[in-house]
Amino acid sequence: MCGIIGIVAHHDVAGLLYDGLTVLQHRGQDAAGIATADGTHLRVHKGMGLVRDVFDRKSMQLLRGNIGIAHCRYPTAGSEGNDEAQPFYVNSPYGIALAHNGNLVNTDALRREVFEQDRRNVNTDSDSEVLLNVFAHELDQQKALAPEAVFRAMEGVYRRIRGGYAVVMTVLGLGVVAFRDPNGIRPLVIGRRETPQGDEYAVASESVALDLAGFERLRDVAPGEVVVLTTDGQLHARQCTGQQSLSPCIFEFVYLARPDSMMDDISVHKARMRMGVKLGEKILRLRPDHDIDVVIPIPDTSRDSAMELANVLGVKYREGFVKNRYVGRTFIMPGQGERQQSVRRKLNTIPLEFRNRVVLLVDDSIVRGTTSRQIVQLAREAGARKVYFASAAPPVRHPNIYGIDMPTVDELVAHGRSEEEVQELLGIDWLVYQDLADLEEAVAGPKAKVTRFDSSCFSGEYVTEVDPDYFDRIRALRSDEAKSSRRAS
Template identity: 65%
Template structure:
């Protein structure tokens, strides 16, 4: 999962892009990058790290131009490194920079086609670079010295015909404009808006509406599945549907965890969706345990807070902030690498003993993936004196890996895969465990929109929207992840041998769930 942004303004957009990426930082903490364009010349700054660490005053001074794009990266296959920071750039045709949120399931096939048929070189193992080169090739096929909007849309149409997966894209074409498009299934989110100034209209596209809100842009709506938006340097916007057989099936995990609650996606308020998740969990608790003995509901901050509040209100018990979060540690679910997972949870959360001691506590989290974090938090609750510890997940059991842009662990690492409900409960050390029902989760999101009838729920039901993900693909993905971990461990051991003090870590990926 990554965050993308593009702005066509009337003045320099460097600081606006920086602010937008800061707002979208929750979508990726591995790397950040900005590309701007002035007088046909592009300027770029990208590196590993948080937005505040990647950009300095000296960088902003050369990121000039009234048009630009930006990206915050979360590695979708566990890989990390400066070479994988986005946006990516190609010289031909015109000069194109591209940033991408999502994951292509046919990236290997496309990479081979690019080399053998399109005669293009891909320098990294990033599917985003593959996507850039496919778009560049399709645009070059139009054969125009000065492309117009129809040429741009024809290139996007060619991309949709060749590419499979989940993707939201923003690309900057030197001298001409910004193009943004979304996969034909609308899996990954993309919104756009307008701001009227004394110099004229300015446009912005971003992964989440909150970025538009904070920068003063009025939300126009979502880029439709398969649709492309082209905004020229002089501020003229063009739209066109560029794919056939489209359907809107957004990733429901955005509503569960990734998106900020103050965002609106496909007409759905994330905040309201999470409220309904809590309400439906409460209804389930009252059905299954009408005589429950819960004394207090405590959320695991931050993404479960809204659901936890609604749940507590519905079942008529106190809601308390019993776990205090260290604000200087990021969203560890989306950090690259797995090292020091146990230590990270202890550093990130600290219990307030008086909210636990002697009480029957219901902990609420957005989801349970590996189970390692909830195991530790349940143990922390017991150490703080809780009489009983119950656990509620606002999402159903995660039993399948995600292939459309979320770096879920392999199937074998998912705690719910191959285990019964009671076995998961025992494994995490809870006295009682409740999962959200999938139908209730879908209803919690669908109730807020008149246009969304189905969602990508593959991590819960194993039904992959694109229809081309089979066991062979999942096996290859798992093998790739394993190879990456082995390589990372070797690199860490080499560094330990070079360092006089050692690095003291285990080389595992760091995820919060």
């Protein structure tokens, strides 16, 4: 999970890129970087930590240029050290910097191709650096620098890579290049603003990054589409792969994205409200004579769902947890020990809202179950008579392979367990999950422009071809034991 943004303007863009990263910080709190260009000079500054910690006044003053890209990331398998902080850069051809959100599922084969066929070296374990070298090779074959050459190069890139990805690049002498995978799994939005000097353009993971900089959201980058934003303020776009099928990642709407974002013409806020309605209707079907006294969200992403769920049930909605804003998102903590320690640092209860009540806790999803188990215990310690738990998403039983570093199947609490077994393991009096069909209908909304989602972490059905041994490889990379070993070394 990463946040990316690219801007072409008529003045220095480093400040706009920095501001964009601050509102995409929820997509990654491990590392950040900015690359800017003016004419033939490209400048990169990146490092580990939050955006505010990576950049200071001195580094920002050095990032001159009217075109640029930026990236923030959380630690995914193979991208956990300082060397893997983005943007990546190659000096041939022309000079290219790349920022990537997503994951390639054929990285090992590509790495061999890049070395043996393209004669290029990859220095890190990151699939993003592999992707950069694939594009650089394909562009070099065109022997030209123009939007048309980029489009021809991208036809070759699309033939070679598989997975879920959204990418922004700076190409010296041309501008910003942005593209999205043929299934539109990872999000990418285009914005424009008018200035006295002419139009300026931006692309970003979420529309909220465009809003902050004063760009009007134009549309989403289409699946398989390549966009070239030239230094003279022109937008060129073309479909560069023959097979496209919009299948956005549904977990973006469940958890990852900010509620004030629009992606694929879907309001994240409204999608989460509809999730709450669907979940409330299910609870009424299962227990029309329920004894729930109060609905309490687990902040922050479940608030929209919890409010609508309470309305459907006709019971009180109350804030029962106070969140420490200075602790990162628990889901993206790099190790089990850090996740366990962070829950009590992050949340504290308001006992008056729990004491002697039957409480329905609402969360966006349950992944490992570590956080949920501790939150249930907090509710009991605060005096709840019974603790029910509602998940706005179905059981997570399969790994996500398109850019969300979910744990191995062995570490997913719902994998291989019935809902009743999960309920007992988490110490809940009653557990209710959203149905997948209801979730997809809630996210699509009444207009239903999106008819298919990547719901693979719930269904196990992947929208791209996946090699049979791929899951064994990611199991070896993603386990907490493997991550701890890599950090120790």
